[in-house]
Amino acid sequence: MKFSQKIEQCNLSPIRKFHPYAVEAEAKGRKIYHLNIGQPDIETPREFFDAIQNFQSSVLAYAPSPGIPEYLESVRQYYHGLGIELESGDILATNGGSEALQIVLQCILDEGDEVLIPEPFYPNYNTFTRLAGGVVHPIPTSAEEGFFYGDRARIEAEITPKTRAILITNPGNPTGTILSPEATRMIADVARDHNLFIIADEVYREFVYSDQRIVSLAEFPDVVENVVIIDSISKRFSACGARIGALISRNKELIGQALKVCQGRLCSSTLDQLGAAALYEAGPAYFAAQKEEYHRRRDTVMRKLREIPGVVCKCPEGAFYLMVKLPVDDADAFQKWLLTDFEDHGDTVMFAPGEQFYGTPGKGRSEIRIAYVLKQEDLERAMDLLALGIQAYHARKQ
Structure with missing residues (x-):
């Protein structure tokens, strides 16, 4: 059957395309810390x-x-x-x-x-x-x-x-x-x-x-x-x-x-x-509490990223995402490996690989998007897993 050129030119979302690997990892009993999707955990009013x-x-x-x-x-x-x-x-x-x-x-x-x-x-x-x-x-x-x-x-x-x-x-x-x-x-x-x-x-x-x-x-x-x-x-x-x-x-x-x-x-x-x-009846206190919570999370992510050698990242000023350049050649391959081959005490981590966030071919291959939407202790653990994963990813080639 023939499909349109329009849909053939589209890609799967880098935010969701690793879902099948995540399902397999969870079937093996692994816990995944999700930094890949912008799903807030703040309570809906x-x-x-x-x-x-x-x-x-x-x-x-x-x-x-x-x-x-x-x-x-x-x-x-x-x-x-x-x-x-x-x-x-x-x-x-x-x-x-x-x-x-x-x-x-x-x-x-x-x-x-x-x-x-x-x-x-x-x-x-x-x-x-x-x-x-x-x-x-x-x-x-x-x-x-x-x-x-x-x-x-x-x-x-x-x-x-x-x-x-x-x-x-x-x-x-x-x-x-x-x-x-x-x-x-x-x-x-x-x-x-x-x-x-x-x-x-x-x-x-x-x-x-x-x-x-x-x-x-x-x-x-x-x-x-x-x-x-x-x-x-x-x-x-x-x-x-x-x-x-x-x-x-x-x-x-x-x-x-x-x-x-x-x-x-x-x-x-x-x-x-x-x-x-x-x-829209929610008052200013709701927004103030959200902002304060995400501000803390942003600062946690930045503190942890600064501890990882080779990372390039500017502190974001808004939203609840940041784009990070990692010391890896291919963030797509790294993410797949994290889900199929890596774990630390049964835990691993997901992010969104960066290449498909670009329109210029070849750009963003070493970059990832992090959504800092996890509660504080989970965010700390997720960032530790990212650091451990980078170390283990490089060690496997030695």
């Missing part, structure tokens, strides 16, 4: 479950394709609190931030069109771009420079006649980098001056570990036609399984085109939207 349990209708009906009014209003009020004024018609409920991005790319890309993305980037960006007929055009960065890309000349050098959009994540996944207000304004200027969409994945907005404020691209009134915001409850409220996000833009024509896709997939989950609306 009780408001989500209460809203669903209090659902009284005798029929679980389709929700409106744009989203239920309660959810759209909760999102609108959240942005009002950030000083960003939206109309309910500027927001479309989606099945997670992932679907929001898929819909945008389907609306703006023709075959061969390019999306500029600073690398390393979330690998599903490549999958979604490919399936929409487009191509990721990477903006190169390096671990040695701390994955810096906030330079106008560097970005404009990559723009071609096929460029349709710039896609950024702020704070960054997988790097944890954040853009300064000045750099954010500069990227908005580039998008405006070159008539490009700027797609801003801002789902980690609450996770910043310095005094620097994250400036949303939605704050700039002169680029409202260019800006698309990808949002989600998954990380903000530790509610990944609910799969509720939002596509946000004040470009009325784009929203109108996107609504065609929303109507084609009928609706996002009625119950999960009700739960998501209730989540």
Whole structure:
């Protein structure tokens, strides 16, 4: 049977592709410490479950394709609190931030069109771009420079006649980098001056570990036609399984085109939207506690990494990921070996190998992404296992 070239050009997620090896390792009785997937262990606010349990209708009906009014209003009020004024018609409920991005790319890309993305980037960006007929055009960065890309000349050098959009994540996944207000304004200027969409994945907005404020691209009134915001409850409220996000833009024509896709997939989950609306009732104390906990975890990871010879890593400023250059030739092979051949007192560790976080062939082979989403004692043990694994991996060749 023949498959499309679009799907053939996609890869399995480096975050999930080692699952079969993990199953085999667990069948042998090994405990795996998961640093590979951004699944928070922070408790989901009780408001989500209460809203669903209090659902009284005798029929679980389709929700409106744009989203239920309660959810759209909760999102609108959240942005009002950030000083960003939206109309309910500027927001479309989606099945997670992932679907929001898929819909945008389907609306703006023709075959061969390019999306500029600073690398390393979330690998599903490549999958979604490919399936929409487009191509990721990477903006190169390096671990040695701390994955810096906030330079106008560097970005404009990559723009071609096929460029349709710039896609950024702020704070960054997988790097944890954040853009300064000045750099954010500069990227908005580039998008405006070159008539490009700027797609801003801002789902980690609450996770910043310095005094620097994250400036949303939605704050700039002169680029409202260019800006698309990808949002989600998954990380903000530790509610990944609910799969509720939002596509946000004040470009009325784009929203109108996107609504065609929303109507084609009928609706996002009625119950999960009700739960998501209730989540926005969580107060500042919830976010403060989350931030404090992840700050501790980040510091633990960095302290442990500094003890491993040959590691290159800049301390991340936001989100709950970091990209690490290891003293190994092939992080993919190293990860497989950790699951098939390595254990310490019955324990081993998983991470996400870095090569597929890049668009430039051959880059990232020695890098990994760590998601520091484990509780403190587990994170300590996981980092010890990484250090022991590197030692044992090199010793086997001697």
